[in-house]
Amino acid sequence: MKEISFRNDVLPLKDKLFRLALRITLNREDAEDIVQETLIRVWRECQDGKDIDNVEAFSLTVCRNLSLDLNSKLEQRNVAFDEDIHDQPDTTRSPFETMVDHERFQMLNALMNSLPEKQRTAMQLRDVEGRSYREIAEVMQISESDVKVNIFRARKAMREKLQR
């Protein structure tokens, strides 16, 4: 069994976990809390001697489950996106281009966030994180064909929106 280092194997996953948690909870603070909880839980499992083949997939699974738990506790919040991170000025582009990019990002992000949880999680893991269908199936605890169905529907919804 490979020895797992918190600093080298677990902590670097924080951004990936954050993106997944944010995609599910749609709230930055909740997502960060979930990332912290996930990192602690995964590390404890490692210390308890649990045999974890794929730390990343296991962490994503824990992160998703915690996010879903939180969503079931709280009311579903349809906040489109926390804007502060995209308010930083980009000096390489004109203000008009920046505004158009910002609006486009907001629109697509809102569209993706409006998809059912399974579809947006599957699309997030495939298109944003570049995971294989097998890994996504493992994280979401569904079959690979179900993963493909969810991604197909999510892409179709995005495509229809873009064609309008």
Place this chain on the structure above:
Amino acid sequence: MDYKYIEQLLDRYWECHTSEEEEQILRSFFAQKDVPAHLAQYASLFTFVKEAQEEHVSADFDKRFADILAEDALRHDTVRTHARTIPFRRRIAPFLQAAAAVAVLITIGGAAERAIGGSQQEEGTTAPVVANTYIRSERVAEVVSPVDSKNEATAIVQPDSMARAQMGVDVQMKEN
């Protein structure tokens, strides 16, 4: 420029038939500026994905997380200190060990004493045993018949002494 390959890839992308490498090709293609008009409508999807990949935790996340870890470690240590209870069996283990040691010593001592006592008996206690046997049998006889036990005992012992005396006479006669 022929964009047939990209169009095919795009068709397969919508159908979820593209590999990770092929999807990367699409992302690279749509990241460039000169995208043909009939494909431009999809460019925003791939650039959106690229931007979404840059999403990250806030700048003070590491510091807050380090504080949480320190608190968590402290809480765990405290809990461990309070929760550590010594089981009853482990608490009395030293006494049980001492008792076992004493028992072993007693057993060995007893066995040694018996062995030493036995050898002593073999060396010089045959006659008293015989005498005791006679006395016991005499007591039994006393119960059975009202005969003078002292005389009886003497009578029983007498043949022995008489025999010895007889042997002495024989020896004297042989010497003569």
